[in-house]
Amino acid sequence: MSSACQLVRSKIDHTRHGTPSHFLSRRGLSVWIDLDRLDEADAQSALFSVDSFNLLSFRQADYGPNFRSKGAITPLADHARALARDILPDVEMASVHLLTFPRILGVAFNPVSVYVLRTADGESRVVIYEVRNTFGDMHSYVGEVRGDEAVLSAQKIFHVSPFFAVEGDYRLRMQVDPADDLVRVLMRYSVDGTARLTATLRGTRETLNNSSVVRSIVATRQWPLRPLVSIHVEAVRLWMKRVPFHSRPQPPQAWSQAHHAGSGPLGTGPEGRQEG
Secondary structure: OOOOEEEEEEEEEEEEOOOOOEEEEEEEEEEEEEOOOHHHHHOOOOOEEEOOOOOEEEOHHHOHHHOOOOOOOOOHHHHHHHHHHHHOOOOOOOEEEEEEOOEEOOEOOOOEEEEEEEOOOOOEEEEEEEEEOOOOOEEEEEEEOEOOEOEEEEEOOOOOOOOOOOOOEEEEEEEEOOOOOEEEEEEEEEEOOEEEEEEEEEEEEEEOOHHHHHHHHHHHOOOOOHHHHHHHHHHHHHHHOOOOOOOOOOOOOOEEEOEEOOOOOOOOOOOOOOOO
8 A cells, every 4th residue: 555645746837828928847846645544644754744734734724615714624535525426426436635735834825736536446537626826716627537538628617817818628637547656737728729728747756754855845946835936926927928917707616517528648529518
């Protein structure tokens, strides 16, 4: 059995297509955590904690129904399974993992976190993309994947970047093979069939312990709020390129359904449409 929590050192690229084009590349540090084994994850390293302060930490209060809530904490494994039951009511999910940025010295910002739920035979069945913007809004795209064809399609209904309107569609792909250490996440945003943005994360998993925490922070040059600072720096650069600005609309409901999009590098098949 693998450890309850692993570190993922990655390279994150964002490519804005069209005119003006724009490219951003940076290093990333994420955790791949088993949400059913949080007590084990908490005990893996003196430099990492679950639901308390440390050099690196993971807090359930940052996610799902707990985000900006003053009520009792809902276990994230329960939250993810509840979303899965809404689209697959007769399928039992045996495991729930989450790929996300950890808090660093108590501070973090997570533009996107990805839950992967598997059945007892190990097959990935449901993926949840929990997306957040800098205005403090959150929305989840939830979809079923089939076998190795882990591509989802979803209508964009959530305002993320002020430099894109709320229109078009996403193609989403998450690859985490239990047999190797590779992690890949791909998001392509298109409008009327024309690609506007491609974002990728390519990383390698390793066991979280004292040594790997220190090595990874140094290797990736992480500091508190690095993703948020990076987003605002790039926003200034886009503003200087005179990219049109779109005001924030009213946030949508908490989640919408994504759809299986077939095989191929980004999937081929019908575009997803919002349900519910």
